[in-house]
Amino acid sequence: MGQTLAQKIISKACSKDYVTPGEIEVAKIDLAMIHDSGGPRRVKPILDHLGVGVWSSKKIVVVSDHYVPEFDSETKAIQKLTRDWVKSNNIQAFYDQMGICHVVVPENGHLKPGMFVVGGDSHSPTGGAFGAYMFGIGATEMAGVLATGEIWIKVPETIKIDWSGQLNEFVTAKDMMLYTCGRLGMDGGKYQAVEYTGSAISSLSMQERMTVSNMTAELGGQAGLIKPDITTKRYLENVGITNIETEFWESDEDADFLDSFSFNANDLVPQIAAPHSPANSRNITEEEKIAVDVAYIGACTGAKMSDLRMAANILKGKELASGVRLLVAPASKKDQNLAKDEGIMKVFEDAGATILPNSCGICAGYGSERLDADVICVSSTARNFQGRMGALSSGVYLGSPYTVAASAITGCITDPRHFIEGKYE
Amino acid sequence: MSNTGLVWCFGNDIDTDILAPGRFMSSKLEVLASHCLEALDPLFASNVKPGDILIAGKNFGVGSSREQAAQALKYLGIKAVIAKSFAGIFYRNAINLGLPVLIGNASDVVQSGNRANLKIETGLLELIEEAKIIKCEPMPKFLLKLIEAGGLVPHLEKRFAKEKIIQ
Numbered sequence: 001m002g003q004t005l006a007q008k009i010i011s012k013a014c015s016k017d018y019v020t021p022g023e024i025e026v027a028k029i030d031l032a033m034i035h036d037s038g039g040p041r042r043v044k045p046i047l048d049h050l051g052v053g054v055w056s057s058k059k060i061v062v063v064s065d066h067y068v069p070e071f072d073s074e075t076k077a078i079q080k081l082t083r084d085w086v087k088s089n090n091i092q093a094f095y096d097q098m099g100i101c102h103v104v105v106p107e108n109g110h111l112k113p114g115m116f117v118v119g120g121d122s123h124s125p126t127g128g129a130f131g132a133y134m135f136g137i138g139a140t141e142m143a144g145v146l147a148t149g150e151i152w153i154k155v156p157e158t159i160k161i162d163w164s165g166q167l168n169e170f171v172t173a174k175d176m177m178l179y180t181c182g183r184l185g186m187d188g189g190k191y192q193a194v195e196y197t198g199s200a201i202s203s204l205s206m207q208e209r210m211t212v213s214n215m216t217a218e219l220g221g222q223a224g225l226i227k228p229d230i231t232t233k234r235y236l237e238n239v240g241i242t243n244i245e246t247e248f249w250e251s252d253e254d255a256d257f258l259d260s261f262s263f264n265a266n267d268l269v270p271q272i273a274a275p276h277s278p279a280n281s282r283n284i285t286e287e288e289k290i291a292v293d294v295a296y297i298g299a300c301t302g303a304k305m306s307d308l309r310m311a312a313n314i315l316k317g318k319e320l321a322s323g324v325r326l327l328v329a330p331a332s333k334k335d336q337n338l339a340k341d342e343g344i345m346k347v348f349e350d351a352g353a354t355i356l357p358n359s360c361g362i363c364a365g366y367g368s369e370r371l372d373a374d375v376i377c378v379s380s381t382a383r384n385f386q387g388r389m390g391a392l393s394s395g396v397y398l399g400s401p402y403t404v405a406a407s408a409i410t411g412c413i414t415d416p417r418h419f420i421e422g423k424y425e
Numbered sequence: 426m427s428n429t430g431l432v433w434c435f436g437n438d439i440d441t442d443i444l445a446p447g448r449f450m451s452s453k454l455e456v457l458a459s460h461c462l463e464a465l466d467p468l469f470a471s472n473v474k475p476g477d478i479l480i481a482g483k484n485f486g487v488g489s490s491r492e493q494a495a496q497a498l499k500y501l502g503i504k505a506v507i508a509k510s511f512a513g514i515f516y517r518n519a520i521n522l523g524l525p526v527l528i529g530n531a532s533d534v535v536q537s538g539n540r541a542n543l544k545i546e547t548g549l550l551e552l553i554e555e556a557k558i559i560k561c562e563p564m565p566k567f568l569l570k571l572i573e574a575g576g577l578v579p580h581l582e583k584r585f586a587k588e589k590i591i592q
């Protein structure tokens with residue numbers, strides 16, 4: 001009986017030849033990623049209580065990104081505690097205010113195909129873009145992982161989502177995922193493994209694949225896998241990882257899938273998800289003319305280099321609609337520097353955008369900037385739950401970076417295809 | 426394990442931002458818990474009593490990995506959550522914190538304010554005044570054991586205590 005990619009990775013983590021979906025196994029962790037919110041401040045009291053240290057300081061990555069920049073006594077205390085804990089546990093891989101964890105971890109070469117990884121954050125499926133089985137867990141469970149290097153897992157079935165064809169101009173990975181959430185719902189992933197296949201997936205850049213895997217969280221999947229290929233290899237070589245074996249890490253032809261869905265990228269148009277759910281998505285042509293106050297290019301989902309390029313492509317030489325604020329929080333320092341070199345940061349500044357720090361920022365409402373009462377925001381982030389980004393009375397529309405940029409220029413939700421060369425006056 | 430209390434009913438897709446709002450995430454648990462579910466019922470946190478049971482529709486706990494979502498419910502005295510389905514991370518978090526989570530269609534039948542008795546091992550929910558019994562799926566044995574231990578931390582305490590003796 002063939003195995004799915006998910007089964008292969010979990011078998012290896014359990015030191016077995018084969019694992020059966022539905023059975024509970026105990027697996028060894030290759031890497032654990034934690035951040036300042038769910039990390040040291042939450043796991044330290046538990047580890048102290050148990051009287052044990054971490055199982056392996058070399059297999060832990062710590063990223064400070066949620067309460068960044070620190071702005072009051074509570075957030076300052078969180079950052080200090082994080083730094084102290086990293087030092088006393090001798091953890092080398094510590095990224096203090098360098099960007100958002102899901103972007104910083106791969107860009108520093110911590111993820112490889114076939115790895116079994118946990119992250120103390122719900123968007124941890126992002127790592128699936130590299131062919132790693134990566135999933136999010138809470139802080140108590142993370143404390144257990146840090147103490148033992150193990151975790152129980154119910155071996156997942158795999159749901160296959162196939163995208164044939166090719167994306168049209170101004171249609172993106174974000175649109176694919178909003179569309180998928182709209183079709184399957186926020187529990188469509190059934191907390192199983194989701195595997196993305198097809199020509200439209202394999203022609204995506206690595207960062208666009210990360211957006212796909214990232215939003216597996218919105219689909220309710222445990223992990224969101226894409227089989228590694230030449231694009232993966234090139235990205236990894238760029239971050240200093242060579243000798244990557246990709247051939248083995250794919251689902252066997254006779255593997256069993258719980259479900260398969262087929263979509264055609266040729267037919268996809270830009271999507272918009274209305275408040276307060278990513279599954280509340282529809283073709284943008286149905287939502288135009290809704291006025292916006294704030295446009296946000298941010299988050300692990302929507303402010304990577306590829307996202308910044310999309311937004312700048314639309315914004316180049318244009319001005320914001322009067323009264324609209326455009327906020328840009330590049331997902332990592334590295335990407336912001338690249339964007340600077342490409343002249344993209346200048347495009348944002350010239351358009352009148354406010355540049356925010358490389359952190360989660362408004363995405364989860366943890367920082368000092370939040371949406372005020374009754375504000376309508378169009379955002380490149382992953383979730384628009386009520387009250388997440390600020391006041392309960394604010395409303396968030398989710399779209400691609402193209403859509404956010406186009407809407408910032410016109411002042412209302414706008415189909416970015418109006419900006420195809422020469423069309424917009 | 427058996428428990429009697431009032432039930433609180435909520436709908437589908439109750440997310441972690443409703444259970445543990447981001448803007449109170451840097452505060453102490455008691456502050457955070459006082460805002461639990463306030464977007465749907467501003468009086469929930471002040472009126473819920475220890476022993477009460479929360480009943481919801483599908484995909485309960487969808488969203489973030491923040492375990493404060495489960496912790497706030499536990500802090501307020503909720504003894505178990507019954508939902509048509511759970512978001513995976515919330516489900517794991519609840520078990521790790523020793524909060525029983527059962528899958529069942531109770532939300533179609535039960536109303537807020539009903540008095541009910543829940544037997545955790547068998548998953549039987551009895552509506553006392555209505556003399557009605559609703560069957561929920563019993564939890565897998567492996568997970569029930571974690572709940573019985575009081576969650577992951579007490580379970581690890583035992584494990585490390587044993588390892589220390591062996592050494």
Ligand code: SF4
Nearest residue numbers: 100299300360363364
């Ligand atoms: S940017 Fe938003 S979605 Fe990404 S890790 Fe931060 S809070 Fe979560």
